[in-house]
Amino acid sequence: MNKPLISLAVATLLLSGCSLIPDYQQPPAPVAAQWPQGQAYSATAAADIAAAEQGWRQFFRDPALQRLIESALVNNRDLRIAALNIEAYRAQYRIQRADSLPAVSADGSGSRQRLPADVGQTGSAGISSQYSATLGVSAYELDLFGRVRSLSQQALETYLSSEQARRSTQISLVASVANAYLTWQADQALLKLTEDTLTAFEQSHQLTLRSNAVGVASALDLSQSRTAVEAARVKLAQYQRLVAQDRNGLTLLLGSGLPADLPAGQALDAELLSQVPADLPSDLLQRRPDILEAEHLLKAANANIGAARAAFFPRISLTANAGSLSPDLSGLFGGGSGTWLFQPQISLPIFNAGSLRASLDYSKIQKDIGVARYEKSIQTAFQEVADGLAARQTYQRQLQAQRDLVDANQDYYRLAERRYRIGIDSHLTFLDAQRSLFSAQQTLISDRLAQLSSEVNLYKALGGGWREHSDQAAAMPKTPAEG
CATH class of the missing domain: 1.20.1600.10 (Outer membrane efflux proteins (OEP))
Structure with a gap:
């Protein structure tokens, strides 16, 4: 669970990157x-x-x-x-x-779904459940x-x-x-x-x-x-x-x-x-x-x-979170239910018609x-x-x-x-x-x-x-x- 958070901390150090703002020179008074x-x-x-x-x-x-x-x-x-x-x-x-700065959010969700027999993988009707609780950042841009x-x-x-x-x-x-x-x-x-x-x-x-x-x-x-x-x-x-x-x-x-x-x-x-x-x-x-x-x-x-x-x-952005995922609400924070996600994304402009x-x-x-x-x-x-x-x-x-x-x-x-x-x-x-x-x-x-x-x-x-x-x-x- 700590690996993505460590990666995120390391990436944050990159914020001290270069600036492309021109050096400002005050115009002389005319x-x-x-x-x-x-x-x-x-x-x-x-x-x-x-x-x-x-x-x-x-x-x-x-x-x-x-x-x-x-x-x-x-x-x-x-x-x-x-x-x-x-x-x-x-x-x-x-x-x-x-x-x-990265925006950190805590999310929790739960779902229960009944599947009929003709679409279920087991050939019989059933009810599936999934519960999750995560803490992380979403689409944070490394500047x-x-x-x-x-x-x-x-x-x-x-x-x-x-x-x-x-x-x-x-x-x-x-x-x-x-x-x-x-x-x-x-x-x-x-x-x-x-x-x-x-x-x-x-x-x-x-x-x-x-x-x-x-x-x-x-x-x-x-x-x-x-x-x-x-x-x-x-x-x-x-x-x-x-x-x-x-x-x-x-x-x-x-x-x-x-x-x-x-x-x-x-x-x-x-x-x-x-x-x-x-x-x-x-x-x-x-x-x-x-x-x-x-x-x-x-x-x-x-x-x-x-x-x-x-x-x-x-433009490089990061999405990362860590938390717990379980099919049962009672086992949401039990042993072995840990989950994490680390999803970097890069966008490079290639053709934009001179925009x-x-x-x-x-x-x-x-x-x-x-x-x-x-x-x-x-x-x-x-x-x-x-x-x-x-x-x-x-x-x-x-x-x-x-x-x-x-x-x-x-x-x-x-x-x-x-x-x-x-x-x-x-x-x-x-x-x-x-x-x-x-x-x-x-x-x-x-x-x-x-x-x-x-x-x-x-x-x-x-x-x-x-x-x-x-x-x-x-x-x-x-x-x-x-x-």
């Missing part, structure tokens, strides 16, 4: 070593990098926004699907990994050429890519919640501005009505004043709609209603975000989850080449596609970060210029109002000053939103932060348990 330089960029001291906060909780300083991101990370359905995909690929890897290991490696890399896909989804979710919240804040600020402006226009219209009643203001002045009031009401309805839609969009991202314990948010012109350092090396892109995902998929395609190569070689060669060519082409996708993901990431860095200083200058324009329009409005009330200037000049101030204030809020959104997108483009590589290594997913 981007420059540093970001483009120019007047749109500014250097940041190394101390600023060390002092900069790294996680989303530190990058987004607004307590209301932090609370919203917490809720989204718990309840968002897209992130939940991404997490479940990880578990699915983990299970697939464990299934594939199990093929490299001499690494086919099973290649498939296992492919499944592992696919699992690791799914973890990076989840990280990418999480970073995108955080950025989407931040942009939705900032848009909501900006539209609320525009709504408040419009309400205040409408009140001022209505007061001015009442003044024009009284002036028209005593013959000081013309019918044209009255018509122009009314036009300004109605235009402000149009804007009011527009921003009321946008605020409501912003709230609905934010609720969708959260996957639930707005938290009941949502703290008060900071003003749009407050320091809502931490500063991302400008002098960052471009190799930080290697930590972006979408790039890591593309590289894991490239490694999976590389492992598939090994499996396709191994298909050209013989194996085509499969190998297909695997190589898939790897080439993976290389192109990997390089494209790096180029896209480089552009996104470069655009974000380019936007930083230009937005700062644009915002300062817009603030100066608002201040100038406020002075123009105060002078025009005073001169109109004492009868020096016409109502048209005063109305033009009102409209110019309202327009400049709206643009300032929109520019501030654009600047904040640009910083959020830069945070996303950097892969959710700018930590050192040692920090990232600790955060890499571990090989799934094989139990």
